[in-house]
Amino acid sequence: MTPYKGIEKGFGMKKAPTLQDVAAEARVSTATVSRCLNSPDVVSEATRQRVLDAVKALDYAPNFGARALVAKRTLTIGAVIPTMENAIFAEGIQAVQDVLQAEGYMLLVSSSGYDPEAEADAVHTLAARGADGVLLIGLDREPSVYEFLATQQIPAVIVWTHDPNGSVPSVGFDNSAAMVEMTRHALSLGHKKIGVISGRTAGNDRARDRVRGVQTALSEAGIAPAKVIETDYGIAEGGAALSALLAQHPDLTLVICGNDVLAAGAIREARAIGRNVPGDLSITGFDDIGLAALVEPSLTTVRVPHRDMGEAAARAVLALLAGETVAGQALPTELMLRDSLGPAA
Amino acid sequence: MTPYKGIEKGFGMKKAPTLQDVAAEARVSTATVSRCLNSPDVVSEATRQRVLDAVKALDYAPNFGARALVAKRTLTIGAVIPTMENAIFAEGIQAVQDVLQAEGYMLLVSSSGYDPEAEADAVHTLAARGADGVLLIGLDREPSVYEFLATQQIPAVIVWTHDPNGSVPSVGFDNSAAMVEMTRHALSLGHKKIGVISGRTAGNDRARDRVRGVQTALSEAGIAPAKVIETDYGIAEGGAALSALLAQHPDLTLVICGNDVLAAGAIREARAIGRNVPGDLSITGFDDIGLAALVEPSLTTVRVPHRDMGEAAARAVLALLAGETVAGQALPTELMLRDSLGPAA
């Protein structure tokens, strides 16, 4: 096994080339080199070529700190998401990234693990790291976070939910409305005994809105509120929650899950304990992750436009950064009717 | 809908306070303020208090660019991964992130979409962004990338594969050996007509090593080489590849897939065209993503320790940064025997 030396101290230490070095190599002033890199059209063809050759020859890369110092911006956007372990966030982030990268920005990611305090910390760190703007998931957080962002003059955009009246622009969808739609459809299939497996709702407005959507549709229809159980996100957790729910309410004909991961776990558990899905128990999800169409039976769920959302959010921060006026945006969701939801037993 | 103003230009624009401002407010020199912030113990109690009060009063936050310029480091690590859309990378990155965050570093992510040129670009951008170190996936890339990193004095660590002799430390596993193990096991079940659905192998040593592993095991056993088809990664692509493969070689009893996503697609397609898995066609995957245990039939695959790998890689860059000597590391993989692989028909 080869051992690798870290940064060489002292002796062999050859510094990275600077603008000066390039200027010397190309026999021009540093100003000219800088111009070649930032506004090439103002430099003569011949000089430009000479400079670019020198840049290549020295493998020069401008110093970030110096540039940020002068330009007063870092071309960096920070994002704080609950976790990349949920495909839905990973894909959303990928979309954000694609847009940012195309515009010359980079993404600084941070995750909170669904912990509001960790999220607040992350925002501070991001600010200290010079993020020009930040992306946040959901609305729920201490007002102090928003105040901090405001004093620091750091524009923020909220994703994954849409609040037309918030103090910060939000790009997302109406979690509650989507669940109302799903629930109404289920009601039309005759379901009356309904359970909900939700993610933790504390500090999570998306989860809360989804539950609220279900209850709204039920009360609209004059049906008893759903039995709700909260759990951490995860496949195993979804399964455990289903057992717990059924243990208390064996007569449920439908279990609505807060997301697809929970639903996948619930389906697996249901089958493991011999329940026929959707024959005697229907199960639905939310998000429409890739997995949703692959499980047996395939999952009836709500398709969330994560890519569009990520892209729109990225564009929104960029617009804010450009000093433009940005209105939030509500994106449509779509009910994906598959096999896990059937008529009530 | 509320419209949100971007950065205020001109008028209302109050600049963020600088060290100077704090110094003036506290009636000390900038050096003293700096010392209060960086090595408080060298400043007298009284002065320190006065300075800290000023800091608080002005809501002062040190300028990132200036600090990076002087300190010659940004406490930022860059990572270039193919895509976050594959859960395996998303989870690996999450692990990296967790370690980095705990050590006060941040992660700058970039994705290449499996394009070597885009990856090289990303490395340059990362360097320009002041990344103190970088994480790269796999070995395959232009030597110039390594040279660039070397001149820039940016330590790099390679993940997802392990090459004991590379010029850069690598933390990963032996893709080929893992496939040899999988293939040998399949052979023990009597399979003789074998196909492989691989991701694109150009510029992707992991994919190539996996295919090589299969062929190695087959030639060892004196069996004809597997029929290989290459495709982009994706569920739909996996399905299409299976059709194509079976169209040409209808007598295959086993199709080994380069990863779980391809395998999931292949399983779905196989069932769609009426093949019984594993009854008359066995299918295997690689990675053991969450999905693997949930599809029907559950997927026989190779478990890759992505979290451990991510954590180990993050520690390795940090160690390199600290000037320590780092040896690469090989992590073990594990064969996950589930239902999609059965005896040969």
Place this chain on the structure above:
DNA sequence: TGACGTCTTGTAAGCGCTTACATGACGCCT
């Protein structure tokens, strides 16, 4: 021919911070 644009390049002043070095105040010893 000379005044005056136009185009290209150079000069040099910072950006906000850290830190080596200089300075001054104080108390102790001989």
Place this chain on the structure above:
DNA sequence: AGGCGTCATGTAAGCGCTTACAAGACGTCA
């Protein structure tokens, strides 16, 4: 009392880059 550590603080030199301004070269037009 004079000399000398010790400690707290100030002074100022950059770090690598951008950019306002200056300067030189050249061509044009009256």
